[in-house]
Amino acid sequence: MTRGVFVTGTDTGVGKTFVACAIVHALRARGLRVAPMKPVAAGAVWRDGAWANEDTLALAGAAGAGAPSLDAITPLLLRDPMAPHIAAAREGMPIALAPLVEAHRRLASQWDFTVVEGVGGFHVPLGPSLDARDLARALGLPVVLVVGLRLGCLNHALLTAESIERAGLAFAGWIANAIDPRMSAADENVAALAGRLPAPLIGRLPFTPGADPRAAAGLLDASALAGPGA
Numbered sequence: 608m609t610r611g612v613f614v615t616g617t618d619t620g621v622g623k624t625f626v627a628c629a630i631v632h633a634l635r636a637r638g639l640r641v642a643p644m645k646p647v648a649a650g651a652v653w654r655d656g657a658w659a660n661e662d663t664l665a666l667a668g669a670a671g672a673g674a675p676s677l678d679a680i681t682p683l684l685l686r687d688p689m690a691p692h693i694a695a696a697r698e699g700m701p702i703a704l705a706p707l708v709e710a711h712r713r714l715a716s717q718w719d720f721t722v723v724e725g726v727g728g729f730h731v732p733l734g735p736s737l738d739a740r741d742l743a744r745a746l747g748l749p750v751v752l753v754v755g756l757r758l759g760c761l762n763h764a765l766l767t768a769e770s771i772e773r774a775g776l777a778f779a780g781w782i783a784n785a786i787d788p789r790m791s792a793a794d795e796n797v798a799a800l801a802g803r804l805p806a807p808l809i810g811r812l813p814f815t816p817g818a819d820p821r822a823a824a825g826l827l828d829a830s831a832l833a834g835p836g837a
């Protein structure tokens with residue numbers, strides 16, 4: 608049985624990579640061998656003689672020594688930092704689910720747990736008739752929702768929760784991530800979501816300049832993700 612989670616967010620830039628890395632650290636601390644994945648990444652930097660994506664590098668760093676290769680973590684790397692279906696069309700590399708599912712299957716067969724970061728928000732298009740939801744569905748993983756705490760997050764979180772349910776996916780939990788240090792009434796916003804989202808709050812992460820995922824790992828309820836036995 609594949610054990611893993613698909614990490615989505617209320618938007619781009621809300622802390623999916625930060626949280627995914629924190630989840631990797633939290634599960635590793637419980638003795639699990641964890642493979643991170645960012646199946647589709649748009650935006651490449653030249654690093655150590657090859658193109659790589661910053662999220663891919665961060666996830667590989669969280670996985671530590673012996674992490675899967677960058678190509679295994681991100682089988683589809685698009686050069687331009689833009690909406691993936693547009694980058695894919697420009698590069699003449701249409702996004703297909705089958706190779707991504709196969710790449711995930713290979714990782715899942717070799718590791719105890721996979722932590723898969725989605726791309727953008729849950730409805731981000733991946734092609735003319737494909738979006739991030741379809742990727743999550745094809746992988747069949749329970750979804751973790753990162754709520755970037757800022758004005759507007761209630762609506763985005765509730766819409767995403769409805770979409771997770773409609774996609775027929777398990778909603779494993781959500782994480783309240785403080786990305787805006789000036790947000791007013793953050794506690795009330797978290798309470799509003801706790802009363803409405805049909806999944807447990809598995810962590811509340813404060814605004815921390817430099818956002819260190821290893822430190823954040825201790826604030827996550829890893830047993831909600833891995834099960835109490837792990």
Ligand SMILES: Nc1ncnc2c1ncn2[C@@H]1O[C@H](COP(=O)(O)OP(=O)(O)OP(=O)(O)O)[C@@H](O)[C@H]1O
Pocket residue numbers: 616618619620621622623624625626662726727784785786812813814815816817818
């Ligand atoms: N709790 C936090 N405190 C301070 N900074 C944070 C926090 N969470 C995230 N950040 C910062 O916000 C930025 C966006 O976070 P991150 O890259 O994890 O978002 P993302 O959802 O993965 O974005 P993308 O859609 O581009 O993949 C990063 O610079 C990160 O360090």
Ligand SMILES: [Mg+2]
Pocket residue numbers: 623624625662724
């Ligand atoms: Mg990211």
